[in-house]
Every structure is written in structure tokens, then in C-alpha cells.
Amino acid sequence: MRDEFIKLNYEIKSRDFINGGEASSCVKKALMQLGIKSAIIKRVCVACYEAEMNVVIHTLGGNMEVIIYNNKVEITMKDQGPGIGDIDLAMTEGYSTAPDEAREMGFGGGMGLPNIRKSSDEFYINSVLGEYTLVKIIINY
Amino acid sequence: MKEIYHSVKLVEENCIGCSRCMTKCPMEAIRLKNSKAVIYEEKCIDCGECIKVCQHNAHKADLDDIEAIKDFKVKVVIPSVTIYTQFGSYINPSLINEAVKSLGFDEVYDITYACDIVSEIIKKEIENTPKPVIGSFCPAVVRLIEVNYPTLIEHVIKVLTPIEVAASLIREKYAKLNYKPEDVGIFYITPCVSWITKVKNTALNRKSQINGAIPMSDIYPSLLKYVNKNKSSYTEKSTNMSYTGVLWAVSGGQCRSMEMDEFISVDGTKNVIKVLNDIENGKFSDVKYVEPYACDGGCVGGVLLVENPYNAKRIALNLNEHINFEYRFGGLSDGLKNKFTVENNINKNYDIKLADDFESAVKKMKYMNNIINSLPGNDCGQCGSPSCRAFAEDVVKGLSSLNECKFIR
Numbered sequence: 001m002r003d004e005f006i007k008l009n010y011e012i013k014s015r016d017f018i019n020g021g022e023a024s025s026c027v028k029k030a031l032m033q034l035g036i037k038s039a040i041i042k043r044v045c046v047a048c049y050e051a052e053m054n055v056v057i058h059t060l061g062g063n064m065e066v067i068i069y070n071n072k073v074e075i076t077m078k079d080q081g082p083g084i085g086d087i088d089l090a091m092t093e094g095y096s097t098a099p100d101e102a103r104e105m106g107f108g109g110g111m112g113l114p115n116i117r118k119s120s121d122e123f124y125i126n127s128v129l130g131e132y133t134l135v136k137i138i139i140n141y
Numbered sequence: 142m143k144e145i146y147h148s149v150k151l152v153e154e155n156c157i158g159c160s161r162c163m164t165k166c167p168m169e170a171i172r173l174k175n176s177k178a179v180i181y182e183e184k185c186i187d188c189g190e191c192i193k194v195c196q197h198n199a200h201k202a203d204l205d206d207i208e209a210i211k212d213f214k215v216k217v218v219i220p221s222v223t224i225y226t227q228f229g230s231y232i233n234p235s236l237i238n239e240a241v242k243s244l245g246f247d248e249v250y251d252i253t254y255a256c257d258i259v260s261e262i263i264k265k266e267i268e269n270t271p272k273p274v275i276g277s278f279c280p281a282v283v284r285l286i287e288v289n290y291p292t293l294i295e296h297v298i299k300v301l302t303p304i305e306v307a308a309s310l311i312r313e314k315y316a317k318l319n320y321k322p323e324d325v326g327i328f329y330i331t332p333c334v335s336w337i338t339k340v341k342n343t344a345l346n347r348k349s350q351i352n353g354a355i356p357m358s359d360i361y362p363s364l365l366k367y368v369n370k371n372k373s374s375y376t377e378k379s380t381n382m383s384y385t386g387v388l389w390a391v392s393g394g395q396c397r398s399m400e401m402d403e404f405i406s407v408d409g410t411k412n413v414i415k416v417l418n419d420i421e422n423g424k425f426s427d428v429k430y431v432e433p434y435a436c437d438g439g440c441v442g443g444v445l446l447v448e449n450p451y452n453a454k455r456i457a458l459n460l461n462e463h464i465n466f467e468y469r470f471g472g473l474s475d476g477l478k479n480k481f482t483v484e485n486n487i488n489k490n491y492d493i494k495l496a497d498d499f500e501s502a503v504k505k506m507k508y509m510n511n512i513i514n515s516l517p518g519n520d521c522g523q524c525g526s527p528s529c530r531a532f533a534e535d536v537v538k539g540l541s542s543l544n545e546c547k548f549i550r
Contacts, residue, residue: 004499004500004503004504005503006503006506006507006510021418021419021422024422025418028421030506032289032291032493032494033493033494033495033502033506033534034494034495034499034502034503034506035494035495035496035497035498035499035502038291038292038294039292041291041292042292042421045292045421045422045423046422046423048422049422049423050422050423068503070499070500070503115423
């Protein structure tokens, strides 16, 4: 029964700062109900939240898929939006392209992607300028 | 799993099954079964919200009677700092202490001194704790963290509460005077129900043992009578309480007493939940200290208090004009710090997992998600659960049956 898993899907809306963070709260609850250890939950929370807020702040919206296995969590975030021109630059701590509106709310510190990478064991990012960004995060346990 | 005592109880004969408490409970810990409220104890944090919202006195706190003090040779009382805010406007704290003593106590212990000790310990201990550090002085919030935020346990400051510190100092003092521990009865006058739970659950710790929690509302009429009778003839004695200690009664007071700069003080369980969610998501790492209270306004919002919490706050803040304020706690010795620092004051006896092993939990979660998809999602509450999601979880746990939902597709 090694392929037992739970798949969760969330639609993330652009500019929805009010509900931003809801998806990561739901993922957290599911992880607790499945008996996943606290240290892992904490990393998943940070990764999910940052990925979610990235979509809220920068894109036209997207979809987050979370698959929870008995040895790892896989988070795949795909958005429609501007895409990232220079991924290496986007991965630099402190670099941000967040609009003023987001910065005024305390977001856009340029730590989103770096924090996601820090929280994950495997991190993949792929983007086509003007079309989409796809981020895949794996956290093992 | 160890059973945990809860102080909030249902008085079944008073319950009319109105569902008000079920919908207001911030923990979704209440259900309606056969038109009566039922508290699911593993989810309850004893915040007292159900007591506040029930109009039929169907939720009550399991309280100690003042008669209980008669069992002890020496009777010491620790009044909550909120007591000095409960008489409409300024009343000399010494007079209030006299009024408390007149109820039959031998000593009224000044808890503000213990608050100052704890402030000093926090200032040091904060360096050894991941940021933001979370204050541990509201037992309902500590329980909330135990139940729903196990990832944040390491952020909780590892220090005893002022009440425990006070009890411990009292026990030491009377031990030196050759009293046996069982001769000394220590009682806390509590503004809220979560403290009753805390006192009862730590009853076995002899060093800081508190023998009972007496609700402020029960003794209030006697205190008021004493205060009114004596206030005109009362000659102002200087009060040597600590003003910084008094501030612990109101939200933000702990941080002010510690002259903390980057802090968040948050009150009301739902607001505390918002802050804890954000901390869990990795926010606020630039915040030094979070001071959380389950009750609105801080401890002055306690369900067992009488005065309007916002007037109580005014009185607390104005007390510095009257108190002969002296910060009596200069240096903090390592010995004292170590004595009141605790390895872990968190109870890990909670578990919200659906099953012990991963495979069974996955099966149950799939079943639960299927149920959620067939429910209307309007959280009407007619099934007796506070939300459709809570109902699905109840069904999976065997606590409700599917046919209790009349709208299932």
C-alpha cells in the first residue's frame, strides 16, 4: 500500500490578500490529521504560504496542488501571469518586483522564492515570460 | 492519552439547544446532540466564550467555593491584578487588599512583585527562544497552541506564570516558618475560567501548588460592601505595589512593563488564531515578543469579572498616578532565574490525527473529503455540528452519522 496518498487542490486568486494564506492553513490541518510531525508541518506551512502569496501578489491567479505521501509532500504551484524573465535574479534574497500595493501591506520583501527553497528538500522552477511560472517543491520525511 | 481536566461544564437542564454556543465557539468544540449542547473536551481550550454567549446559564465554570479555605491552618490569597480595576473608578489597592483579607485570609500576597520577577526572566530568556517569542500567561492560549499549533511550541517562553511564582515564594516562606505544606492553603482569585483549569491540572506540583481558584464574581458583593463602607474613612496609605505588575491586567501591559519595543499584543481568541497562523506561515520573524490573551482587552475581559473591560483598562492605566511605584526588582540572580524557568510547560497530550497509522488516516481523509463534496457547504448547523467540514470530520470519527444532514446530495 505504498502508493496511498492524499491529493489536495486549491485555486489561488490574484490580488486576494484577504484570503491569501487560507490554502496553507487547510494543508496544515490535513497534515496534522494525517499525523505528520510538527517539524515537517512547519516547513510545509512556510513553503505553501510563500508560494501562495507569490501567486496572489504577482500573477493573474493559479492553482496549487498538494500531494501528501507517507514519506514526502509534493507541492506544485502553477500560475497564469507575467512569468519570470531572469530566474537566477528572482532567486536572489531581497530582489523583488512586487507592486507598491503589495509592499504597502508588508509583502514584497524579496524573500518569497529564497524562503521556499530554504524550506524544501527539492525545488524546481520553470517559467515562460508572459505565460506562466511553475514551482515544484518536495519536502521529505 | 492522559485525561485533561476541563473547568467549563454544561448544565444540561438549563440548555435549550439554541446553538448559540456552537456557532460562537472559536475552537468548533461544541455540538448539539438531542437538542442539548455537548462539549468535545479534546478540542476545548477553556476560553470561556460559551459562558459569555449563553443566555440561559447552561455553561458554567467548575469553581471552588470560598468555604474551601477553612481546611487550612494558614490561608493565603493571591488576587489577580485585575481586582484593582473592578470598582468603577480608582480605589486604593490597599483598601481592596484589606477587603479581600476580611473574607477570612491570613495573608494577601502582592502578585505584582511576582510579575516583575517574571518580566526580568523573560527579558533574559527571550534570547534563548526562537522569534517571535510567545508569552505563556494566558492558559487558554497555551492550550490553543497545544491543540492546534504544535509547530509553535518552541516559540513559547519557558517561564512560570506570576501566579505560580507567587505560590512558590509563599510556599518557601511558610516552609521556613516550619509549617507543613499541607497546612498552607494558597488560593487564587481568578478573573477567568482558563485559570481554574490550569490550577487544577498543575495541582500535583508541590512547589508551586495552588489549592484552589475562587471566582472574582463570587466574592465581589462582599468586597464591594467592604470597600463602600470604608472608602470615605480610609486614610490613604502608601501602596507599595508595582505599577508595571498592575499593567499585566491589560493587553499590551506585559510588553510595557518590560519596555519591549518590537511586540504584538493580541486579544480575543479569534484574533490570537490569526496571529498564530501568521507566525506558523513564517511571518513576524522581526517581532520580538507576542503577548496573547484569549479574552477581549486582556485579563480585564475575563468572564468572571464584573467591571466593563474598557473601563477596567482605564483604571489600570491610571493607577500609576496613585501607586507609590517602586520597581523592587533590580538584579536577577541566576538561581532565581533557573528556579522559575521551566523546561517545558506545554502539555503534548493532544492529537488531532484521524488514525494512528498513515494508511488508515489517508483512507479516512479520502472518505471525509468525499463527504465534504456532497454537503451543501452552507454551515447551517442543523446536523448539530458547527460547520459542514466539522460534520464530515465527526462522521469519519464515528461521532455523527451521515443521515443527520438533511441536505446531503
